[in-house]
Amino acid sequence: MSAADPGSPETPAAPEGTRPSPNIWHHTETYEVENRAFDPDGLVEAAIASVLPGSSWAGLDVLDLGCGTGFHLPRFATTAGSVVGVEPHADLRAIAARRTRRLPHVRVVEGTAQSVPLPDASVDLVHSRWAYFFGPGSEPGLAEVARLLRPGGVHVVVDNDASRSTFGSWFARGFPEVATPAEKQAYWESAGYARVPVLTRWSFGSREDLEAVVSIELPGPVAGEVLADLPAGTLEVDYAVDVLWRRT
Numbered sequence: 001m002s003a004a005d006p007g008s009p010e011t012p013a014a015p016e017g018t019r020p021s022p023n024i025w026h027h028t029e030t031y032e033v034e035n036r037a038f039d040p041d042g043l044v045e046a047a048i049a050s051v052l053p054g055s056s057w058a059g060l061d062v063l064d065l066g067c068g069t070g071f072h073l074p075r076f077a078t079t080a081g082s083v084v085g086v087e088p089h090a091d092l093r094a095i096a097a098r099r100t101r102r103l104p105h106v107r108v109v110e111g112t113a114q115s116v117p118l119p120d121a122s123v124d125l126v127h128s129r130w131a132y133f134f135g136p137g138s139e140p141g142l143a144e145v146a147r148l149l150r151p152g153g154v155h156v157v158v159d160n161d162a163s164r165s166t167f168g169s170w171f172a173r174g175f176p177e178v179a180t181p182a183e184k185q186a187y188w189e190s191a192g193y194a195r196v197p198v199l200t201r202w203s204f205g206s207r208e209d210l211e212a213v214v215s216i217e218l219p220g221p222v223a224g225e226v227l228a229d230l231p232a233g234t235l236e237v238d239y240a241v242d243v244l245w246r247r248t
């Protein structure tokens with residue numbers, strides 16, 4: 001879910017510091033299919049909750065940084081005190097706002113990881129999922145997160161682990177230029193983040209959906225090879241992620 005293609009066209013209206021996100025920008029409906037297929041057992045959500053005081057975000061002020069179409073906002077909103085989605089892309093922001101229009105304690109605002117229009121020490125949990133604007137070189141964004149978090153607040157980053165699982169091996173084949181798992185881990189360790197490894201899965205309703213999602217996540221030739229090798233009838237793909245987290 002973090003198939004950044006640095007060669008893709010930028011959206012002219014996107015603010016400075018926005019990283020091209022061709023999967024969700026150009027294939028928004030397929031990305032929704034992907035979000036629905038990912039982690040059907042809620043293992044990632046459980047890992048996030050496990051690093052929070054009281055193992056829950058109930059009552060907390062939550063910021064979803066790089067919220068895209070706001071897929072995760074309603075879930076946080078079930079128990080959070082308030083939820084803010086920050087997203088640089090105007091069209092995605094509009095979808096996120098529409099998705100949450102009946103939730104009075106949810107807001108969607110323009111911003112980037114490097115510049116969030118919220119006051120200092122106003123948030124308890126910052127969630128960043130498939131946020132390739134975080135990782136090696138993202139110090140300005142991490143400093144902004146530190147500014148936003150109250151004492152005891154937690155930043156959680158959900159990222160691919162390309163060192164293991166079927167999807168991880170596909171990702172490593174598709175994006176050899178991206179930082180290696182060892183480089184990423186060293187970066188997060190030096191920034192003071194701990195790691196919870198999670199082995200979850202994609203679970204699709206149809207082969208058509210699986211093929212569409214693989215095709216937006218991997219470069220064409222690699223997607224073609226992967227799909228050609230995948231036995232007919234396969235609807236499940238094991239998928240390793242890292243939940244990286246730091247308490248202020």
Ligand SMILES: C[S@@+](CC[C@H](N)C(=O)[O-])C[C@H]1O[C@@H](n2cnc3c(N)ncnc32)[C@H](O)[C@@H]1O
Nearest residue numbers: 017018019021066067068089112113129130133
């Ligand atoms: C792969 S999508 C993930 C969206 C969402 N987190 C989800 O899980 O459905 C990455 C998102 O980050 C946004 N983005 C890109 N650069 C950003 C930045 N510098 N700060 C915040 N968000 C950014 C993109 O517009 C895109 O919506």
